[in-house]
Amino acid sequence: MKIVVLAGGLSHEREVSLSSGSLIAAALVRNGHSVCLADLYTGGGIDGTAPAFSREPIQPYVVSRTVPDLEALKSSTGNGDKRMGEGILTLCHEADCVFIALHGDVGENGQLQALLDMEGIRYTGSGYAGSLLAMDKDLAKQILHRAGVPTPPWVLCRISEGVAAIADRIEREIGYPCVIKPCASGSSVGVSMPTDRAELEEAIAKSAAYEDTVMAERRIVGRELTVSVLGDRVLPPVEIIPLCGFYDYENKYQSGKTEEICPADLTQTELDALVAATEQGFAALRLGQYARLDFILDADGTPWCLEANTLPGMTPTSLLPQAAAAVGIFYDELCERMVRLAVE
Secondary structure (H helix, E strand, O other): OEEEEEEOOOOOOHHHHHHHHHHHHHHHHHOOOEEEEEEOOOOOOOOOOOOOOEOOOOOOOOOOOOOOOHHHHHHHHOOOOOOOOOOHHHHHHHOOEEEEOOOOHHHOOOHHHHHHHHOOOOEOOOOHHHHHHHHOHHHHHHHHHHOOOOOOOEEEEEHHHOHHHHHHHHHHHOOOOEEEEEOOOOOOOOOEOOOOHHHHHHHHHHHHOOOOEEEEEEOOOOEEEEEEEEOOEEOOOEEEEEOOOOOOHHHHHOOOOEEEEOOOOOOHHHHHHHHHHHHHHHHHOOOOOEEEEEEEEOOOOOEEEEEEEOOOOOOOOOHHHHHHHOOOOOHHHHHHHHHHHHHO
16 A cells, blocks of 8 residues: 655654654554655655655654753744645555544644545544544543543633632642642653642743643543554553653653553453543543553442543654563564555
């Protein structure tokens, strides 16, 4: 098949996406496909050359330790706030399938999916509705709560309310310890876990650098687990144990920063509860093909769903590939299955 792999984009998760995209494209080439790896934002190849379909080996992209400077990117490319580079839609029309390797922004919030639907182009991952619902953490938690999936109490605040007023509300309605995060970002970008007023105000300001809405969530103490779905199969849970701090951007994407155990050591009762919550959440959020749901399992065995990821990372340290490998589905086959789910 001819496959376009879309990566990059104008997102704070751009670096992660470029790494995922390069590895996916390399795997699909090894599987015998003709692949075009393109940056959604610039319209070019991720190495700056013109994008083209090829069966030549593709080198992996190494993730930077820092979140990218999007203002510098907009200035250097001259593309401004435009989300799609010239020629991208034409490339997609030439392909049998588009593999969406994007994270955040239009690649994950349903806008790109809606456009591809309008153009009759097949693509990997959830449709526009599921993408939108999962990406907006406030909407997702409302739906999960109504579907009976436990999710930590939360409040949504707008930066225009002012840092002091937001902090007052969070202290009143959520308390400490809490988690502060942008409402529609992933990869733990802008996430903090304050334990007092000074840390809280600093966390609000940090989150505000990424979005104009901030979500505060009660911090649940317990084991951090993630559960992936591939087709009609729930994969083994992965337990995440950061060696220092919490599972932030650096700990996620730098080798050796986190211990990941798959399959997680769980009782049958704990496993059954996680699988049931995953299936309920997947259905309630209208997800499709594959996704990953993140949980905290408390001391009572309750799985608290934090969020859903419609385009899970596919880097060397990413969790969905680890879960798939635990049942004998290794990286190249995993990418192939994702494509087959899209075209079949």
